[in-house]
Amino acid sequence: MTPRIDASIDALVAGTLAGDLRSASRLIRLIDDGAPAAWQAQKRLFSHIGKALVIGITGPPGAGKSTLTDCLIARARRDGKSVGVLAVDPSSPISGGAILGDRIRMNRFALDDAVFIRSLASRGHFGGITPATRGAIRVMDAMGKDVILVETVGVGQDEVDIARLAHTTIVVAVPGLGDDVQAMKAGILEVGDLFVVNKADRPDADETVGYLQNVFRRTPAGEWRRPVLKAQALHHKGIDEIWQAIAEHAVYRHSAAPALKARQRANCEIELRSFLRQGLQQALLRKLDAEPGILEAVADIVAGKSDIYAVTDEILGKLRFGEEREEEARAENVVLRPG
Amino acid sequence: MSAIRVLVGVLGMDQHEVGAVAIAKTLRDEGMEVIYTGCFNTPETIVRTAIEEDADVIGISSHSWEYLYYMPELIELLKHNALDIPVVLGGSVITEEDAASMRAKGVAAVFGSGSVMANVVASVKSLAARDTAH
Ligand SMILES: Nc1nc2c(ncn2[C@@H]2O[C@H](COP(=O)(O)OP(=O)(O)OP(=O)(O)O)[C@@H](O)[C@H]2O)c(=O)[nH]1
Ligand SMILES: [Mg+2]
Numbered sequence: 001m002t003p004r005i006d007a008s009i010d011a012l013v014a015g016t017l018a019g020d021l022r023s024a025s026r027l028i029r030l031i032d033d034g035a036p037a038a039w040q041a042q043k044r045l046f047s048h049i050g051k052a053l054v055i056g057i058t059g060p061p062g063a064g065k066s067t068l069t070d071c072l073i074a075r076a077r078r079d080g081k082s083v084g085v086l087a088v089d090p091s092s093p094i095s096g097g098a099i100l101g102d103r104i105r106m107n108r109f110a111l112d113d114a115v116f117i118r119s120l121a122s123r124g125h126f127g128g129i130t131p132a133t134r135g136a137i138r139v140m141d142a143m144g145k146d147v148i149l150v151e152t153v154g155v156g157q158d159e160v161d162i163a164r165l166a167h168t169t170i171v172v173a174v175p176g177l178g179d180d181v182q183a184m185k186a187g188i189l190e191v192g193d194l195f196v197v198n199k200a201d202r203p204d205a206d207e208t209v210g211y212l213q214n215v216f217r218r219t220p221a222g223e224w225r226r227p228v229l230k231a232q233a234l235h236h237k238g239i240d241e242i243w244q245a246i247a248e249h250a251v252y253r254h255s256a257a258p259a260l261k262a263r264q265r266a267n268c269e270i271e272l273r274s275f276l277r278q279g280l281q282q283a284l285l286r287k288l289d290a291e292p293g294i295l296e297a298v299a300d301i302v303a304g305k306s307d308i309y310a311v312t313d314e315i316l317g318k319l320r321f322g323e324e325r326e327e328e329a330r331a332e333n334v335v336l337r338p339g
Numbered sequence: 340m341s342a343i344r345v346l347v348g349v350l351g352m353d354q355h356e357v358g359a360v361a362i363a364k365t366l367r368d369e370g371m372e373v374i375y376t377g378c379f380n381t382p383e384t385i386v387r388t389a390i391e392e393d394a395d396v397i398g399i400s401s402h403s404w405e406y407l408y409y410m411p412e413l414i415e416l417l418k419h420n421a422l423d424i425p426v427v428l429g430g431s432v433i434t435e436e437d438a439a440s441m442r443a444k445g446v447a448a449v450f451g452s453g454s455v456m457a458n459v460v461a462s463v464k465s466l467a468a469r470d471t472a473h
Contacts, residue, residue, distance in 0.1 A: 021390055021391065022390055025390055025391055025392070025393045026393055028393070029344075029393040032341075033341035034341075091372075092367060092368070094368075095367060095368045095369065095370045096342065096370045097342065097366065097367035097368060097369060097370045097371045097372060097373070098342075098367060098372045098373065099363050099364070099367050099373045099375050100372060100373065100374045100375060100392075101375040101377070103374070103376065103388070104375065104376060104377045107376070107377075107379070107384070110383075110384040110387055110388060111383060111384060111387060116391055117388075117391055118391055118392060119372075119374050119392060121342065121372045123342075
């Protein structure tokens, strides 16, 4: 249920660029809801983005992502930086609803004007973030936030998506060489730029650090050697070291800029293709919705006057989408015709 | 895709979270996105969070008398910020008389002890719809 747009897109864009919280918040809502107006707004924000440092925070459920995010807000604030937070929690696959509770751990910043915390529901999307996350990052960037922290859904294995959006991706693990760390091998090890073994007040932290360090031992010279750090987010310990590693990663990113161009191009291609796919899909669905003959055709099919396959081809043909199918069919015929 | 967004929290020193958690789960099961802020909120943090989260409705769960002081403050603060976000109040301690006075002060809906969850859900849905265009 997209809220009434009581402000014009012009006002929302101007407000966002001026750092106005209400404009930015409403714009994120429109993006999240896929409102057509959001597209126009994003188009106009695009030339104003690219200044923020985007940090992804991912890892298994309960590892301490939100608590660590809280500590990183505090650290960034100490440097006088303004902060945006996007915290993604899972939507229920059954009801589509969600309980978004990450921000409770960041409550001490509830009244800090330089901190904007926004919760997002995954809305059926897998991969730890949502399609709207990138748009929301851009809104926060355009409104002038210096640092944007993105906490993913705690799924533990395939949150590769965040790495495409963040400059630095932090993977949060917990002590114990149990399933979590083993399962991490799957995809998450490649997406992490920096590993944090949180809850280091518990036994086995050093073992887990050693295990992860061993994984990255053979990093070739000149490549980024992923640091593995211990932390106790709950007790605000180890945060300076993480902040320092983020800064070092920024230095590496700048020095390795040419090598990272390929990654940037790949990410851009993924986004462009997904935009184009969305646009095509919407355009075709609109055509289909406007197609008048469907109910009549249904009646004919049910009455046995025509068959559903022929009707499908006919309607697709009318939507000027049938040519390829006919060609496909011809191609199949060629193959199927006995030699 | 879109969803109703409801902020649910408890005000003041009231530490009874059970009711808030129950209503949060119920609203989630009804397909809503619940921004759950737990205990120890003030009218200021609720208003600020409602803006940050673009909440359609604010739900306050109360199991102590403190709401008598905080709710009018919350309503005033929303008005002061020119925010037209309806507030729903629920809790076992709310008497008929106080419920009437809360409504008079601008609380959109009040649910005292013995209220039926289904009514709370219906109320939140209709208040959220009031704020939306299609
Ligand atoms: N012992 C200990 N507990 C911690 C530490 N950091 C966080 N916790 C606790 O771990 C629990 C989960 O923390 P969260 O920050 O909510 O974890 P999360 O990864 O955000 O969880 P989800 O978002 O649900 O996946 C909380 O009870 C925290 O207090 C730590 O350094 N030591
Ligand atoms: Mg969390």
